[in-house]
Each structure stands twice: as C-alpha cells, then as structure tokens.
Amino acid sequence: xxxxPFISAxxxxxxxxxxxxxxxxxxxxxxxxxxxxxSFAFLFLIKLLTKNQETGLGRKDFPxxxxxxxxxxxxxxxxxxxxxxxxxASSVSLFANFEMIFTVIIAILFLGESxxxxxxxxFSLVIIGVSFLNFNxxxxxxxLNKGIxxxxxSTFCWALDNNFTAKISSRDPVSIAxxxxxxxxILSLFMAYFxxxxxxxxxxxxxGAVVCGILSYALSLFFLIYSIREIGVSRTFTIFNxxxxxxxxxxxxxxxxxxTLHIVFSFLAVTSGMILVIFSKHNHPHSHILEHEHLxxxxxxxxxxxxxxxxxxxxxxxxxxxxxxxxxxxxxDIHHTHH
Numbered sequence: 001x002x003x004x005p006f007i008s009a010x011x012x013x014x015x016x017x018x019x020x021x022x023x024x025x026x027x028x029x030x031x032x033x034x035x036x037x038x039s040f041a042f043l044f045l046i047k048l049l050t051k052n053q054e055t056g057l058g059r060k061d062f063p064x065x066x067x068x069x070x071x072x073x074x075x076x077x078x079x080x081x082x083x084x085x086x087x088x089a090s091s092v093s094l095f096a097n098f099e100m101i102f103t104v105i106i107a108i109l110f111l112g113e114s115x116x117x118x119x120x121x122x123f124s125l126v127i128i129g130v131s132f133l134n135f136n137x138x139x140x141x142x143x144l145n146k147g148i149x150x151x152x153x154s155t156f157c158w159a160l161d162n163n164f165t166a167k168i169s170s171r172d173p174v175s176i177a178x179x180x181x182x183x184x185x186i187l188s189l190f191m192a193y194f195x196x197x198x199x200x201x202x203x204x205x206x207x208g209a210v211v212c213g214i215l216s217y218a219l220s221l222f223f224l225i226y227s228i229r230e231i232g233v234s235r236t237f238t239i240f241n242x243x244x245x246x247x248x249x250x251x252x253x254x255x256x257x258x259x260t261l262h263i264v265f266s267f268l269a270v271t272s273g274m275i276l277v278i279f280s281k282h283n284h285p286h287s288h289i290l291e292h293e294h295l296x297x298x299x300x301x302x303x304x305x306x307x308x309x310x311x312x313x314x315x316x317x318x319x320x321x322x323x324x325x326x327x328x329x330x331x332x333d334i335h336h337t338h339h
Contacts, residue, residue, distance in 0.1 A: 002278060004227035005239035008220045013246030015216035016096070017254050019081055020089040022212065025205035028081045029192035033185050034206065036073055038213030040181030043222070047174050057171050057179075064167045065179060072161025073184025078191075079154035086147025090257055093247035095151040097130035100241030102159030107233040111163060122276025123238060129269030130244070132262055165225060166233040173225035177218060238277045245270055 015035070022031055057065065083092055104123065168176060192198045201209075227236040245267060252259060 002231065002239075004223045004230070005236050006242070008223035008227065009240045009243035010246050011215050011220035011223070012217075012240075013093075013243040013250060015212055015220075016080075016084075016093050016247040017089040017251040018208070018212045018216070020084045020092075020251075021254075022205055022209050023081070023084055026201050026209060027192065027197045027199055028085070029078065029188050029195065029197040030199065030201065031209060032074075032077050032081055033188035033192055034201075034209040035077065035185075035213035035217055036181045036188060037185035038181075038210040039217035039221070040178055040185055042214045042218045043174055043178040043181060047178065055171055057168065057175055061168045061171055064164045065176065066183075068161050068164040068168075068176075069180050069183035070187075071157040072165065073180040074187040076154050076157035076161060077184065078188060079150050079157065083147045083150035083154060086145065087151065088257075089251040089255060090248050091147070092151050093244045093251055094130070095148060096155060096244040096247065097126075097241060098152055099155035099158045099162075100126065100130075100237055102156050103162045103233070103237040103241070106159055106163045107166070107237075111166070111233060118276045118279060119235075119238075122273040125269050125273030125276065126238060126241075127273075129266040129273065132266045132269065162237050163233060166228050169225055169228040173222050173229075176225055177221040180221065181213075181217060235277055239274055242270060242274060 019031065019035075026034065080092065080096075083095075087095075165176065189198075224236065224240060227240070248263070251257065
C-alpha cells in the first residue's frame with residue numbers, strides 16, 4: 001500500500017527529536033542498544049502471538065541480512081546519535097535527506113531500476129526542496145563540521161542498508177526487522193561495554209527509549225519492508241525520505257524553533273515531488289521469467305500458476321515460477337526488476 005512508506009517515515013521521524021532529548025540521560029551507545037533491543041523484544045512478542053504465513057529467511061538471504069544489520073542496525077544509528085551531540089535536532093533532520101539521494105543512486109546504478117519522466121521530475125523537486133532547506137541563503141555554503149560529517153556518513157550507511165534490505169524484501173518482514181533489532185542491539189551493547197559507555201539510566205529515560213525503539217525502529221521498519229515489496233526500492237525510499245520533513249516540523253514544535261518562508265517553500269517542493277513519484281508507473285510489454293518464493297494469492301496478473309490439490313483463494317507461500325508476457329502499468333517491485 002502507498003500509505004506504508006508514509007507511516008514508516010512518520011514513525012522514524014520521531015526518533016530524531018526524541019533521541020536528542022533522551023541523550024540528556026542516556027549515553028550514545030547505550031541509547032542505540034536500548035532502541036534496537038526494545039525493537040527486537042516487541043517484534044519477538046508479535047511473532048509469538050500471531051500466526052504468520054510469510055516466507056522465512058533462507059541460507060542465501062543471510063549475507064544481505066548481516067550487511068543490513070551492520071550498516072542499518074549498528075553503524076548508521078550510532079553515527080546519527082553521535083551527530084546529535086554537535087547539531088540541533090532540526091539540523092540533523094535536514095541533512096538526513098541525503099539518505100534518499102544515496103539510496104536512489106545506488107538502486108539505479110547497481111540494482112538496475114528503471115524510471116520514467118515523472119519520477120525524475122519528482123525526484124528533482126525533492127532534491128530542490130531539501131537543498132533549499134539545507135543551505136543558508138545568505139552565505140550559500142555549509143561548513144563541514146564533525147556533526148555534519150557524522151550525519152552524512154550515517155545517511156550513506158542507511159542507503160546501503162535500504163538496498164540490502166530490498167534484496168530480501170520478499171521474506172518475512174517481522175523476522176527481518178527482529179534480527180536487525182537483535183543484531184544491532186547486541187553490537188551496540190558490546191561497544192558500550194568495551195568503551196565504558198554503560199552507565200545507570202533512570203527508569204523514565206529507559207521507558208522513553210523503549211517506547212521510541214518500538215515506534216521508530218520496530219514498527220517503522222516493519223512498514224518499510226512491506227512497502228519495498230509492493231512499490232519498489234526507489235519509490236519507497238523517495239517517499240520514506242520525507243521523514244526529515246516530519247522530523248524537522250516535530251523538532252521545531254518541541255524545541256520552539258521559528259517557522260520561516262524558505263521552510264514553507266521546501267515543504268511545498270518536497271510534497272509536489274512526492275505526488276509525482278507516487279504516480280510514476282510505466283506501461284510496456286514485458287516478460288516474467290522468474291522463480292522465487294513469497295506470500296501471494298491468485299487474484300492478480302502475475303500468479304496464474306495451478307496447484308495439483310486445487311486452487312488457493314487465500315494468501316499462501318511456496319516456491320513458484322513465472323513465465324508470462326503481458327502489458328500493464330507497473331513499477332519496480334519484486335515482480336518487475338527488468339530494465
């Protein structure tokens with residue numbers, strides 16, 4: 001669904017201003033550990049209490065999962081949290097827009113995603129909007145201090161994570177998010193222990209970090225993975241990367257920062273770009289010669305294979321083969337990876 005990346009963006013946006021506040025009572029590495037371990041605990045509970053028909057992770061998926069854990073569950077969040085020591089929450093929110101730029105460039109160059117004119121026009125509007133936010137109109141430059149370098153490095157790590165996650169997006173989203181939470185949390189915990197970053201935390205700050213972890217990491221990642229599966233990497237992350245706008249607005253409200261004309265212009269440019277990206281489907285004859293496994297039903301154009309034991313009308317999962325040629329409006333999802 002098209003709403004998934006917006007929900008994911010809003011939930012993740014909460015993490016930037018809330019992390020800035022939580023750093024008053026929790027050390028950086030400890031905060032990262034609590035955020036991800038609470039995400040793991042919540043998703044593990046969900047997995048125990050619900051019936052899941054999704055396709056599980058296979059042996060070939062684990063290299064992508066491990067890379068996703070390292071860059072997206074460990075290195076990216078830590079770099080972002082450390083950047084909050086040097087920059088305001090609103091500044092970090094603005095520079096976080098570079099995650100989208102890095103993600104889409106990687107997807108186009110290395111995953112072969114194809115795009116139409118509306119996508120590139122929308123993408124350009126988003127770039128113009130975030131650039132207008134990120135640059136000072138009086139000086140037209142940005143001093144590359146330590147905080148800016150940290151947040152730029154963080155966004156590059158998350159861009160790598162986004163594309164690694166896309167490679168396994170047909171697998172169970174709860175399992176992917178759960179393993180990322182566990183792996184990222186344990187790595188952060190070990191780093192905190194060996195660097196002397198483990199310190200006592202008040203119950204109020206701890207509870208706040210747990211809630212932030214559940215909302216901004218567990219639920220946000222869950223919706224993000226479903227979105228990648230349905231509408232492709234570039235569209236998902238162009239929409240998802242509206243989260244800096246949400247984070248910027250939330251930060252201004254929480255920390256009483258002023259609303260200026262260039263912020264309004266940026267918001268309108270980004271919103272217009274998002275609308276174009278949402279409608280950036282293309283239509284041409286194409287063939288599906290593909291074998292894979294994921295949760296599916298037989299009420300679409302792609303799953304027309306038969307079952308010996310009779311037809312399935314409810315969603316189910318098994319290894320299946322596509323060998324059809326047809327034409328319909330589509331975008332880059334798990335069934336449309338052609339150039």
